[in-house]
Amino acid sequence: MRRKVWPGVKLPRKLMLVSCSIILLAAAVLAAARLETRSQVQATYPQLGATVKVENGVGEISMEIAASKMRQRDQVLFWVEGVRRSVSMTKTCGGVWKGSCVLTICRDDVNGDKCQNIGSGVVNSDALGRVERKVSTFFSARDYQLLIVVVQVCEVQDKTVPECKTSAKLARIYLTVADP
CATH class of the missing domain: 2.60.40.10 (Immunoglobulins)
Structure with missing residues (x-):
């Protein structure tokens, strides 16, 4: 028997997996951009x-x-x-x-x-x-x-x-x- 995640809403399984991967990828890109920005602000040695x-x-x-x-x-x-x-x-x-x-x-x-x-x-x-x-x-x-x-x-x-x-x-x- 299949359980529904959201009752009354039918989403294909592939669409859900693709959506989750896009969200995780966006979060990773944002974190990497923040780290790079921080390293760029730190002054180099004179x-x-x-x-x-x-x-x-x-x-x-x-x-x-x-x-x-x-x-x-x-x-x-x-x-x-x-x-x-x-x-x-x-x-x-x-x-x-x-x-x-x-x-x-x-x-x-x-x-x-x-x-x-x-x-x-x-x-x-x-x-x-x-x-x-x-x-x-x-x-x-x-x-x-x-x-x-x-x-x-x-x-x-x-x-x-x-x-x-x-x-x-x-x-x-x-x-x-x-x-x-």
Whole structure:
């Protein structure tokens, strides 16, 4: 004996199966579209390129900063730190320019006799969520043996409070400074 799903309504079995499969397929497509949209909104890691030029004891650092897929209020922070020539890298880092060793030198330097901030700034994204900026600054090449250039994405979490939270999305470059 056959049971009827809806009393009084006769639908062919194939039509019901096709209708159910269309509904399930539509739900799957919608879920996939939502996931893809969410991944597109998440900012990519910033990109950084930098060069150092030294002439007559004056150094110039030129940086190219780029990022994409940023939300409207997000920013890219950048800063340059210099390791002074008075720091013995042979003693401190075993003669090897290891990133973690150099970062420890600058992080633990409270009074600025090993590292010094040379410059910093903030770059806002354009209406399409892109950052493309060239920045350069001058410094005394006689004072520094190594430059650490860092760019980091700063994401605004709350629309009502424009507070910027630094993220783990960063790029870092180490540049040696030629003897003047």
